[in-house]
Amino acid sequence: MTIKIEKKITGFKVISAEEKAKQQAQAVEEAKNALERVHEDMERPEFLMGSTYKIKTPMSEHALYITINDIVLNLGTEHEQRHPYEIFINSKNMDHFQWVVALTRVISAVFRKGGDITFMVEELKAVFDPKGGYFKKGGKFMPSLVAEIGEAIETHMKMIGLLESEGLDEHQQKLIAEKRAQYDAAKNGGKSANDAKSGDFPPDAQLCGKCNVKAAILMDGCYTCLNCGDSKCG
């Protein structure tokens, strides 16, 4: 673009790199502030996107259905983001009804406060039932019903990209493969005990303290988890 200077030049200034960086940072900050975010005075939109998670526990013959509805922020822009707005829990089992309703109202209120709401996942997952938890299909230990609700919220937050799904890195994958091979060699003369269903963990695996799955095997005097790669070796 060419600008024709018609008036007399009375002064000039060279913008330093530092000043330029400051201006850019300011522009980024302004753009950020212009983004839509959840706050208390937000009116509930007519339409929310929802997902329902079914939970089956050995504590009750009836399943629990957890529905989380999201508000979509900055729709149609590159900053489009779903943010949980409310949670409902339904079940034929009315045993825990009043606590479940109270919990869903409090969680929904936290959702609507806005800001970082991901902390709730760890809070809920750390609740232990004094009667002892239970094992789910696949060998995962669930310390309480509240923890199970926390896990459903975590799954949801991962699905909408609010929480990162922690995949195993190359090093962990390698470690797990090595330990598994060692284990199979020791126990079954090199053949995998469950070739047909390779997703299964060995039947004598111990409960892993990190991921709560019965997948930790003892090799060379130390435990390695075949699910999350947690290891006390070395």
Ligand SMILES: [Zn+2]
């Ligand atoms: Zn583990």
